[in-house]
Amino acid sequence: MSPSNSLHELYTHPAVQEFGAALRRSLRRGDNFASITDLEFAETREAFAEAIKRFLRRYETLARKMELRRPPQEALEQLTGLVDTYGVKLVRAALISHALVEEEIQETSETQPIGGAS
Amino acid sequence: MLYYITKTGLDVFDTARAWGLAVVLNVLTLDEVVLTDSEWTFVLDPVLPVPSGASLNSQLQWVTLFNDENWQRVFMTAKKKWTTKRDKARNVLQNNLAQILSNIYQPANVVSFGTGETLPGGLDPTSFKGLRHDTRARYAEDQLKVEENHWALACLGMATCGTYHQESKQQSNWLVLLPVPQQIRFWYFQDVRDLLRPSGVRYHSVQNAAAHYAVQLAERLRSRAAAVESLRDRFSAVLYFRLFGAGQQIKPAQGHQIRLEPLLDAINRDPHGSHKMLRWLDYCFRLGSEKGNEDLAFAATELVMRWDLDAYDRLIRTFVRFQKRGKVKGENYPTIETIKEVIHNVTV
Numbered sequence: 001m002s003p004s005n006s007l008h009e010l011y012t013h014p015a016v017q018e019f020g021a022a023l024r025r026s027l028r029r030g031d032n033f034a035s036i037t038d039l040e041f042a043e044t045r046e047a048f049a050e051a052i053k054r055f056l057r058r059y060e061t062l063a064r065k066m067e068l069r070r071p072p073q074e075a076l077e078q079l080t081g082l083v084d085t086y087g088v089k090l091v092r093a094a095l096i097s098h099a100l101v102e103e104e105i106q107e108t109s110e111t112q113p114i115g116g117a118s
Numbered sequence: 119m120l121y122y123i124t125k126t127g128l129d130v131f132d133t134a135r136a137w138g139l140a141v142v143l144n145v146l147t148l149d150e151v152v153l154t155d156s157e158w159t160f161v162l163d164p165v166l167p168v169p170s171g172a173s174l175n176s177q178l179q180w181v182t183l184f185n186d187e188n189w190q191r192v193f194m195t196a197k198k199k200w201t202t203k204r205d206k207a208r209n210v211l212q213n214n215l216a217q218i219l220s221n222i223y224q225p226a227n228v229v230s231f232g233t234g235e236t237l238p239g240g241l242d243p244t245s246f247k248g249l250r251h252d253t254r255a256r257y258a259e260d261q262l263k264v265e266e267n268h269w270a271l272a273c274l275g276m277a278t279c280g281t282y283h284q285e286s287k288q289q290s291n292w293l294v295l296l297p298v299p300q301q302i303r304f305w306y307f308q309d310v311r312d313l314l315r316p317s318g319v320r321y322h323s324v325q326n327a328a329a330h331y332a333v334q335l336a337e338r339l340r341s342r343a344a345a346v347e348s349l350r351d352r353f354s355a356v357l358y359f360r361l362f363g364a365g366q367q368i369k370p371a372q373g374h375q376i377r378l379e380p381l382l383d384a385i386n387r388d389p390h391g392s393h394k395m396l397r398w399l400d401y402c403f404r405l406g407s408e409k410g411n412e413d414l415a416f417a418a419t420e421l422v423m424r425w426d427l428d429a430y431d432r433l434i435r436t437f438v439r440f441q442k443r444g445k446v447k448g449e450n451y452p453t454i455e456t457i458k459e460v461i462h463n464v465t466v
Contacts, residue, residue, distance in 0.1 A: 007427070033442045045203055071132050090466065093431045097461065100438045102451035 006086055010094040015078035019052075020069045020098020022059055027099055030062035036099065041091050048088045052079070119167050121222045123160040123271075129246070130242040131264070131272050131355050133298050138275030139222065140304040141209065145180050146172045151304045155269050155354055159225070161392065168219065174212050183307075184208050184279060187345070190421040191282040191292065192273055194240040195368050201393035203238070203273075210270035213217050218267045222418045235269040236261040236342035240294070241276045278307035281314040283327075290363030293327050298375070314356070319407045324372050326415050328358035329422040330403040336381035337396040343389040353378050380425045380463040387462075394436065395459040398452045402437065405445065414440055421460075430464045 009017050026032040035058060038051035061104075063070050083091050124140055125132045136153060139162055142150045142386040147166040168224045174180045184204060191201035195462025211218070221227050237245035244260040264272075276296065285291035295314045304310070313335045321327035335356065343349040384392040399418060406415025419427040439444050452460075 006432075006466055007464055011458060011461050027442070031442075036435075036438055072408050076305075078311055087161070089427065090429070093403065093427060093434065095432050096438060096458045097455075098433075100441060100452065101457055113147065 001097065003028055007052050007090055007094060010082060010090055011097055012084070012087060013078070013082065013094075015075040015082065016091065016094045017098065018075040019079055020095050022069070023095055023099040024101065025057065025068055026055070026059045026062055028103060029066060029068075032058050032062070033060070036096065040086060040113075042092060048083055048092065049080070052076070085090060085101060119164065119223070120225075121164075121219070122160040122225045123162070123222065123230050124156055124162070124225075124227055124229065126231075128237075128242055128244050129298075130244070130276075130296055130359070132160070133230045133238065133296055133297060133357060134275035135268055135273040136162070136275065136299065136318060137279035137296075137304075137307075137310070138271035138273070141183065141274055141278050142170065142215075142218075142271070143173070144182075144304060145174060146178050146305075148179075153299045153302050153304050155298065155300045159445070170193065172215070174215055182354060183274070186277055188280060189273075189295075192240045192277050194292070195238055204277075206235070207270040208229050210266050211274060214267050214270075218271070221267065223306045223326075229268045230265050231421040232263055233266045234263050237264050237269065238273070239368060240282075240361065241272060241280075242291075243361070243373050245371050254275060262350060279310040281311055284317055285321075285360075290361070290368060291362040293321075293324060294358045295328065298355040298357060300352040302351040302353070313353075316328055319404055320414050322412050323419070324358065324360040324375065325374075325423065326403075326406075326419045327376075328356060328376055329419040330400070331358075332356050332378060332422055333396055333399045333403065334383060336378065337400065338386040339382065339391055340385045340392055343385055344393070347389065349382065349386045349389065352357075352382055372386055374442060376423055381422075384463055386457060388459075391455065392459055394456040395455060398450075398456050398460070401450050402433070405440070407452075411440070411445070414461065425463050425465055427464060427466050430460070 023035060035051070035055040038054055042051040044046040054077060059070070062068060077093070121143065122407070123132065123136045140151045140153050143162060145407060146168050147164045149164065149166040152163040152165065189204040189436045190200045193203040196203050200388045239246045243417070279296065281295040283295070286295060290414060297310065297313060314331050317330060319330060321330065331344060335353070339349065339351060339353070342351070355375040355376045355377045360371040361368050379394070398421065402414055402418035405411055408417055414436050417429070417433040419435045441451070445456050
């Protein structure tokens with residue numbers, strides 16, 4: 001057992017930050033708690049991919065309505081790679097960790113729609 | 119000059135003796151005593167040497183130590199005879215001072231069990247009958263007797279540096295806490311006891327209470343560390359146990375220890391930055407103390423006791439659920455930096 005450098009690395013990884021911020025926005029502005037529940041129950045790589053797919057579908061609706069930033073395609077690819085390297089449990093914990101933090105000031109006025117990963 | 123408290127394996131007894139000796143040396147030298155946990159022993163190093171022919175009797179600080187109400191709690195199992203026991207402890211330390219100091223000056227000193235004074239249950243729960251041996255339907259276990267010099271040191275240490283919190287006024291339910299020093303400079307016993315002063319929070323279990331007290335202790339050490347830009351005093355753990363009234367008797371319930379390294383390492387890394395982490399954990403305990411919020415209290419307790427990924431995962435999932443229910447106000451949401459600091463301590 002060692003201090004969790006891997007969890008710390010994951011938490012600060014750009015792809016996790018991107019998806020974590022989207023999860024936070026969908027939770028706060030879209031009341032999308034279902035995606036958190038999906039992630040909580042995801043134990044395998046396949047279930048995690050399915051949970052992310054469902055989250056992106058839900059988030060797309062909210063992002064269109066509120067003109068929110070979407071996670072880019074590269075972030076999704078990187079997230080998949082991280083699951084292969086670190087496992088579902090760690091990536092899931094890092095994502096939910098981002099979901100519970102307070103929104104930063106720039107996030108509340110963020111309306112930049114960029115190429116989505118739907 | 120170094121003095122040694124050799125560990126016996128009875129955690130509370132050993133730690134209480136170390137605190138007791140620190141108090142005695144502090145009264146004799148009127149200066150700081152450096153107290154270090156050195157695996158098999160606690161090493162005490164008074165900054166000033168003990169004056170030759172020193173006596174405790176004439177010291178005002180010494181006399182006032184015995185007016186503390188904690189003495190009654192240490193000897194709670196003796197009921198009305200607690201004053202006799204307290205006076206006995208004082209007399210032993212006063213009369214045998216030279217013998218005690220010459221004995222613990224030897225690094226290889228040991229404590230003999232089986233003769234001497236009975237170790238009180240209010241001091242160490244392992245001294246209660248029925249816990250050390252298989253009693254098999256026959257409730258006839260001997261009392262745990264220890265050498266009277268060491269007994270008196272332990273009683274003094276527990277009465278001065280131990281903390282007794284009564285859980286409810288109606289019942290004799292007590293939560294007992296004692297911090298384990300790792301490397302500290304001891305000056306005044308109230309400074310030690312102040313680290314575990316009452317929180318005013320309702321707890322759901324003895325572990326829940328102990329974990330919150332550990333976080334509060336860490337925050338008080340952090341504020342001291344932030345003032346001088348370094349963590350001067352380090353504690354390795356907090357020993358805790360619960361005593362409850364069973365009819366006419368006091369009996370021990372659960373007890374264990376919470377290790378403090380993760381919290382103190384965070385403070386040592388950044389005394390200012392760790393403030394947010396400790397404040398968030400404290401908030402989780404306080405919110406969890408309300409009726410219906412038990413799952414948050416237990417999740418926070420688990421994290422502070424284990425610091426592993428499962429405990430962390432459980433806490434964040436519970437916290438998100440509380441946010442969703444609207445139980446967490448916006449200003450109490452953790453920041454990215456807060457979570458980073460928590461994650462830094464989690465073992466995977």
